[in-house]
Amino acid sequence: MSKIHVTTTVNGEPAEFLCEAQESLLDVLRDQLKLTGSKEGCGSGDCGACSITLDGRLVCSCLVLGVEAEGKTIGTVEGIANGDTLHPVQVKFLEHAALQCGFCTPGLLVATKALLDANPNPTETEARFWLAGNLCRCTGYDKIIRAVMDAAAEMRGEHA
Amino acid sequence: MNFVANKSDLKVVGTRPVRPDGIDKVTGKALFGADLTMAGTLVGKVVRSPHAHARIVSIDTSKAAALPGVKAIITTADFPEISSEVAAAGDGAVNFRHMAHNVMARDKVLYEGHAVAAVAAMSSAIADAAAALIEITYEVLPFVIDVEAAMADGAPILHDDLVPSGMANPGKPTNIAKRVEFKLGDAEAGLAEADVVVEGRYETTAVHQGYIEPHAVIASVNPDGQTQIFASSQGQFMIRQYVSKILNMDIANIRVTPAEIGGGFGGKTLVYLEPLAVALSRKAGKPVKMVMTRDEVFRASGPTSGGVMTVKIGAKKDGTITGATIDIALQAGAFPGSPVAPACMCAFACYDLKNVRASGYDVVSNRSKIAAYRAPGAPISAFGVESAMDELATKLGMDAIALREKNAAKAGTKAAYGPVFPEIGFEQVLAAAKSHPHWTAPLGKNQGRGLATGFWFNIGGDSSASVFINEDGTVSVVSGSPDIGGSRASMAMMAAEVLGVPYEKVRPIVGDTAQIGITGMTGGSRVTFATGMATVQAAEKVVDELKKRAAMIWDISPDAVDWKDGEAVPAGANAGGFDPMPLAAIAAKAGKTGGPIGTEVSINAQGAGAGFGAHICDVEVDPETGFVKVLRYTAVQDVGRAIHPSYVEGQIQGGAVQGIGWALNEEYLYDKKGRMDNSGFLDYRVPVASDLPMIEAVLVEVPNKRHPFGVRGVGEVPIVPPLAAVANAVKAATGVRMMSLPMSPPKILAAMDKA
Ligand code: FES
Numbered sequence: 032m033s034k035i036h037v038t039t040t041v042n043g044e045p046a047e048f049l050c051e052a053q054e055s056l057l058d059v060l061r062d063q064l065k066l067t068g069s070k071e072g073c074g075s076g077d078c079g080a081c082s083i084t085l086d087g088r089l090v091c092s093c094l095v096l097g098v099e100a101e102g103k104t105i106g107t108v109e110g111i112a113n114g115d116t117l118h119p120v121q122v123k124f125l126e127h128a129a130l131q132c133g134f135c136t137p138g139l140l141v142a143t144k145a146l147l148d149a150n151p152n153p154t155e156t157e158a159r160f161w162l163a164g165n166l167c168r169c170t171g172y173d174k175i176i177r178a179v180m181d182a183a184a185e186m187r188g189e190h191a
Numbered sequence: 192m193n194f195v196a197n198k199s200d201l202k203v204v205g206t207r208p209v210r211p212d213g214i215d216k217v218t219g220k221a222l223f224g225a226d227l228t229m230a231g232t233l234v235g236k237v238v239r240s241p242h243a244h245a246r247i248v249s250i251d252t253s254k255a256a257a258l259p260g261v262k263a264i265i266t267t268a269d270f271p272e273i274s275s276e277v278a279a280a281g282d283g284a285v286n287f288r289h290m291a292h293n294v295m296a297r298d299k300v301l302y303e304g305h306a307v308a309a310v311a312a313m314s315s316a317i318a319d320a321a322a323a324l325i326e327i328t329y330e331v332l333p334f335v336i337d338v339e340a341a342m343a344d345g346a347p348i349l350h351d352d353l354v355p356s357g358m359a360n361p362g363k364p365t366n367i368a369k370r371v372e373f374k375l376g377d378a379e380a381g382l383a384e385a386d387v388v389v390e391g392r393y394e395t396t397a398v399h400q401g402y403i404e405p406h407a408v409i410a411s412v413n414p415d416g417q418t419q420i421f422a423s424s425q426g427q428f429m430i431r432q433y434v435s436k437i438l439n440m441d442i443a444n445i446r447v448t449p450a451e452i453g454g455g456f457g458g459k460t461l462v463y464l465e466p467l468a469v470a471l472s473r474k475a476g477k478p479v480k481m482v483m484t485r486d487e488v489f490r491a492s493g494p495t496s497g498g499v500m501t502v503k504i505g506a507k508k509d510g511t512i513t514g515a516t517i518d519i520a521l522q523a524g525a526f527p528g529s530p531v532a533p534a535c536m537c538a539f540a541c542y543d544l545k546n547v548r549a550s551g552y553d554v555v556s557n558r559s560k561i562a563a564y565r566a567p568g569a570p571i572s573a574f575g576v577e578s579a580m581d582e583l584a585t586k587l588g589m590d591a592i593a594l595r596e597k598n599a600a601k602a603g604t605k606a607a608y609g610p611v612f613p614e615i616g617f618e619q620v621l622a623a624a625k626s627h628p629h630w631t632a633p634l635g636k637n638q639g640r641g642l643a644t645g646f647w648f649n650i651g652g653d654s655s656a657s658v659f660i661n662e663d664g665t666v667s668v669v670s671g672s673p674d675i676g677g678s679r680a681s682m683a684m685m686a687a688e689v690l691g692v693p694y695e696k697v698r699p700i701v702g703d704t705a706q707i708g709i710t711g712m713t714g715g716s717r718v719t720f721a722t723g724m725a726t727v728q729a730a731e732k733v734v735d736e737l738k739k740r741a742a743m744i745w746d747i748s749p750d751a752v753d754w755k756d757g758e759a760v761p762a763g764a765n766a767g768g769f770d771p772m773p774l775a776a777i778a779a780k781a782g783k784t785g786g787p788i789g790t791e792v793s794i795n796a797q798g799a800g801a802g803f804g805a806h807i808c809d810v811e812v813d814p815e816t817g818f819v820k821v822l823r824y825t826a827v828q829d830v831g832r833a834i835h836p837s838y839v840e841g842q843i844q845g846g847a848v849q850g851i852g853w854a855l856n857e858e859y860l861y862d863k864k865g866r867m868d869n870s871g872f873l874d875y876r877v878p879v880a881s882d883l884p885m886i887e888a889v890l891v892e893v894p895n896k897r898h899p900f901g902v903r904g905v906g907e908v909p910i911v912p913p914l915a916a917v918a919n920a921v922k923a924a925t926g927v928r929m930m931s932l933p934m935s936p937p938k939i940l941a942a943m944d945k946a
């Protein structure tokens with residue numbers, strides 16, 4: 032079976048890869064582009080560990096085919112920080128101890144950033160429902176929600 | 192080091208610094224089990240049984256082997272038969288014969304998902320194709336799933352040679368592996384003295400640990416037998432020992448590097464893929480990587496037991512409990528080893544009882560073999576006991592906390608399982624719950640409040656840690672304990688505290704099996720206590736050495752040197768008028784004063800302090816649908832002393848939410864053929880963010896004086912109370928006592944209709 036050539040932008044940089052027709056974008060990111068920050072917790076769209084943005088939209092990369100990325104812009108956890116400056120959501124996750132094992136963290140950070148890009152001033156309930164597709168088995172979500180709300184406040188300039 | 196009685200003497204312990212591995216984890220750099228690769232790595236896949244119980248008649252691998260790109264196929268024929276003698280040489284409860292047969296089915300498959308063969312190939316697609324070409328002929332056998340059915344006469348028998356321990360040999364094949372009993376006084380006589388007796392039959396279902404990271408391993412075997420394993424687990428030394436036993440290899444030939452672990456909760460305390468990956472790699476001559484799918488995680492890795500129990504508690508009118516019993520039967524899965532003993536030991540451990548009996552059966556059935564899950568067994572028995580306590584309080588017309596205070600275990604209480612408690616914090620926990628505003632906050636319509644308590648022993652055991660001073664005065668710490676929830680931070684904090692240097696100057700790692708001494712698994716809430724103690728002792732030895740070096744430089748006696756805030760200082764006026772010498776200055780001169788400074792300590796830590804908790808839960812139950820919404824949750828716990836309070840709170844919050852999931856949503860469902868019906872996160876529903884309120888963790892600190900900083904384990908206790916706390920809240924909201932988990936909407940509706 033011949034492979035398909037795909038041209039995309041990943042975290043702001045041009046990227047090309049060859050993939051099988053049935054290969055998921057998550058597998059492409061992890062195996063071909065060596066971006067192993069996105070995790071596979073289920074492979075069926077139920078855990079959110081593989082969350083990325085595709086043309087700005089939050090998606091489960093395990094449910095997207097590699098070939099669907101043609102001409103699109105991909106954002107992963109590896110692209111959240113600006114060089115060596117962490118994004119406020121990363122800083123707040125660390126300050127609030129919003130991770131224990133850290134396996135859900137990449138997906139949660141991508142999802143949180145997408146939330147705050149879309150809604151800079153979410154209520155706690157809005158944050159909880161937005162993140163309902165990202166499972167965390169370690170934290171009980173308390174510190175995650177605190178980190179998200181604090182990051183939102185920080186990004187609105189309320190800590191200045 | 193002596194116990195530091197005064198919290199104000201501590202500079203680093205009790206603060207909340209950012210964890211050392213934090214940036215790796217928020218930038219995607221942290222390497223978990225499935226993130227590692229080696230050149231030329233093959234993909235390994237497992238062929239699993241579609242039947243709940245069947246005899247393996249034949250396995251034909253010839254077609255699969257002929258497929259281009261297939262490099263190795265293994266079946267039970269590739270594993271040595273393990274004699275019962277070797278099995279008995281195992282570590283405590285580990286039966287290596289059973290473990291080997293669980294990893295790869297021998298003559299029979301004992302549950303759907305049981306591994307029958309494995310293949311390594313050039314790609315995932317080829318491995319899948321090869322797996323489909325392996326022809327296995329089964330003789331399908333009758334199966335049994337539920338624990339009471341498995342105990343009944345005429346039940347299908349899993350192991351013809353199973354002889355139960357702890358009871359009379361029934362003289363015929365049985366699925367009962369063991370009976371345990373713990374008692375104090377005369378429980379029946381105590382019950383007879385009671386003014387009020389409550390009795391109930393309670394039931395819980397098997398639930399999975401639900402770590403988000405599936406099991407993953409990469410193994411590489413060289414022709415000389417030297418083997419590298421990278422895997423996500425709760426113990427690199429555990430993997431080394433188990434692989435060596437199952438495959439009959441020299442331990443020195445196996446080096447296991449712990450990958451970052453994406454959650455375990457007890458479920459990664461044994462091996463599944465590791466021996467298969469090693470056997471495949473040995474055969475193929477190339478590295479082999481294996482990663483479970485979520486479906487495999489549910490079907491083939493261990494959940495914890497479901498079980499049934501009868502609880503009886505009798506009390507005088509004033510609330511004094513005169514007698515109590517619990518009789519429990521737990522599913523072990525396909526091989527013996529349910530947590531029935533700790534379930535019985537913990538059942539009444541919160542209470543100071545003179546007459547008590549706890550007994551239970553360990554029962555095999557055609558389910559995947561159970562694995563440890565956070566405070567193994569304790570939440571199950573606590574569901575029954577704490578529900579019964581609630582019923583008793585109602586019958587006596589007593590407040591739920593007052594009844595528990597009346598009977599609370601305290602220093603000097605003898606527990607039914609043997610020990611007399613030293614200083615414990617249960618009374619302080621109850622007092623904190625009682626005075627918390629949550630306990631008296633108003634409730635609305637269809638709302639109710641429940642309280643339940645919980646106990647876990649906490650454990651110590653084998654731990655190793657090393658502390659080395661670098662040339663510039665910074666510090667490296669290596670421990671043998673995989674870090675699941677921030678333990679690297681607490682190791683660095685404890686070392687920094689002893690050395691008197693800033694936390695940021697201490698960098699901790701988790702060592703591989705060749706870099707650090709043997710260390711037991713991360714589990715039982717032991718790491719901060721036991722590995723922490725090893726770290727503290729290593730740091731103290733280093734301080735002694737630093738003092739010696741300063742003495743040498745000053746040319747005075749080492750006894751004349753004190754260590755204060757990271758500096759050597761003369762012990763008194765007689766020692767001489769030297770300026771303090773900072774650690775970095777001593778480190779810089781190490782080459783001239785005797786060489787590098789550092790040491791390793793390996794200990795068997797004793798004196799773990801038992802932990803107690805009390806949870807308060809508010810729910811609202813929709814009378815139309817039976818849906819339960821958790822409105823407010825407060826978890827109070829004696830944590831000894833919190834090294835890093837944020838991670839202590841995190842343990843409590845996470846454990847409480849796992850317990851809420853157990854109470855309300857989670858269960859293993861089987862179809863008519865004994866196959867799991869809900870092996871994905873869509874149908875096996877763990878709590879999500881929108882299901883929950885904030886979880887308030889209240890830390891009570893009654894220090895464990897056998898640890899220099901007063902540490903008690905904290906990870907297990909928080910999963911013990913929630914099952915009954917939620918059930919008691921549902922009772923308060925609806926008037927209905929839910930006797931079986933999970934309390935799903937249809938079950939609650941049915942119970943409300945009946946009432
Ligand atoms: S791996 Fe994509 S949602 Fe779970």
Ligand code: FES
Nearest residue numbers: 131132135167169
């Ligand atoms: S921190 Fe472990 S799953 Fe979220």
